[in-house]
Amino acid sequence: MGKLNIFEITFSNPQAVYYGGQLIQGHVTVELNDEIKMRGIRLHFDGGARVHWTERHSTGSGKSRRTVTRHYSSSETYFNHTLVLFGKGPGQKGDDPVLKAGRYTYPFSFQLPTGIPSSYESFTGRVRYSVGGVIDRPWKFDHTTRRAFTIVDPLDLNLEPMATQGASANDDKTLCCLCCKSGPISCMFKLDRLGYVPGEVIPITGEINNGSRRKMTSSFADIRMTVQYHARTKTRTRCNIVSKIWHGAIEPGDSDIWNGDHLPVPPLPPSGLRGCRIIDIKYTAVLNVVPSGLAFDLVVPIDIILGSIPLQRVAQQYGLPPPLPGTNAIPMQPSAPSNMGLPPPSYAECAFGKVNIREESDNEHTRGNMDYAPVYSYYNWNQHEANTFMPVTEQETE
Known part of the structure; x- marks a missing residue:
């Protein structure tokens, strides 16, 4: 048995669904079977979009003709924030602390920026949000864990x-x-x-x-x-x-x-x-x-x-009362109580299903569930199951 038994991230909101401007809260659990010398325990909050695909093109002519693979990509960052839970931050000097054997709980919070887009996952491009944890050990492999969460853009049809x-x-x-x-x-x-x-x-x-x-x-x-x-x-x-x-x-x-x-x-x-x-x-x-x-x-x-x-x-039309003056039609924050007697929407897994969200920086030892699907607001007024839709097929159009 290794020295590390548990290293996991837990959100206070069990649905892990948030909106721009909300406060993400939760805790990190670390359980050690033996003491570990480390630089520190850190959390990294990451949100951004990436597009990437490849195409094969022929160049030259005759005997000099050859096929090359061209990469097309772009990216943008919405936030990139590091929070130190224990020990030192990146680049800080001083002695490395030792964490004794035992179970530790470190609370965290992070304020999301406003105006960020909804989560989206596909083979060609994505908008992805996650929290990554690292136990930074000098001269040894780091312990890492990661947890994805969903952002939903509250697009109000009443304003369209x-x-x-x-x-x-x-x-x-x-x-x-x-x-x-x-x-x-x-x-x-x-x-x-x-x-x-x-x-x-x-x-x-x-x-x-x-x-x-x-x-x-x-x-x-x-x-x-x-x-x-x-x-x-x-x-x-x-x-x-x-x-x-x-x-x-x-x-x-x-x-x-x-x-x-x-x-x-x-x-x-x-x-x-x-x-x-x-x-x-x-x-x-x-x-x-x-x-x-x-x-x-x-x-x-x-x-x-x-x-x-x-x-x-x-x-x-579905029996929900009209909103009170100065309030939205439907309260959108999952954890917020309704001041209108209306429940927030339920949330259903994206019709595209789960994808593997392993990053290039991850390895086979990275902890956390790497099979993830964004979830979206879902108003099941018509009483059909969210997971009974036809399989989604992707086709390229010129």
Whole structure:
């Protein structure tokens, strides 16, 4: 058995969900089976965004032609703070203290800056927040531990002018059938509002007319999450279908009506990823028609807004009382008592699932759970499970 038995970080808020400007509090537990000489025990609070991807390019010609791998990246820092819990800070002189065998608890607190973006994790880019602990030992390997936490940007739909507005869109397409033009297929798509929060459903209203001589295999509605990653010299765009519902086939000459079908909104970060300059997020509701045979889908999109705080009139439809004068529609701080008799939202794991958050500075001895998924505000008014959405697939678009 080694000298170190326990080295872990515990947050006072068990959900580990915070908002910009809040105070993070908790404690570090250290349990030693034998004394350890050390420079000190430190905590490092880190928050920032990073974008990185590689592309293979061919250069030269003929026999001198070769393939090179180019890296595209950018990053930004929101905070970087070190707190000394015991002993000396980095670079401080003096004798190294010895911590005797036993169990120790060190409380900590850290004030988050305001205006920081929501947590976000993907293969190409991320916004990540964590607390790392180190037992700094002279001339020996350090003991390290790390714990991630989630930041949620309180994007209030009541402050977004477009959120309450409805929108409609339509398009048509003419297919070719045995070298002859067929009649058009047309699609009308309508939404009664544009602002939603995770846990709601989007009522899909639309009409599809198949004026062609070809069968339509199906129609479906989906939510698309379009993410732009900005490196220093290039931007990469990826589109994820995060929720989807289907209708069946449409025979030639027939129509199909979408009469308020429910398209669920899964746990996702708010639109825009406000506060982050290198990652942009946009959401679109789309009604699609799938022709049989060789033909592109007919696609009719409407941009929507995904927030963290729901529209007041929508919350009241689910039996929640109107807010008192001078208060928000929904209290957003997880640990704060409500002054309106309303509970804060629940929090659900991101639709993308867990990722491994091991950093380059970590090694196989770093303690802490390295499988992590951000969680987001989730208003389960429609009583569907947050973890029953379709698997998310990521596709690159030009």
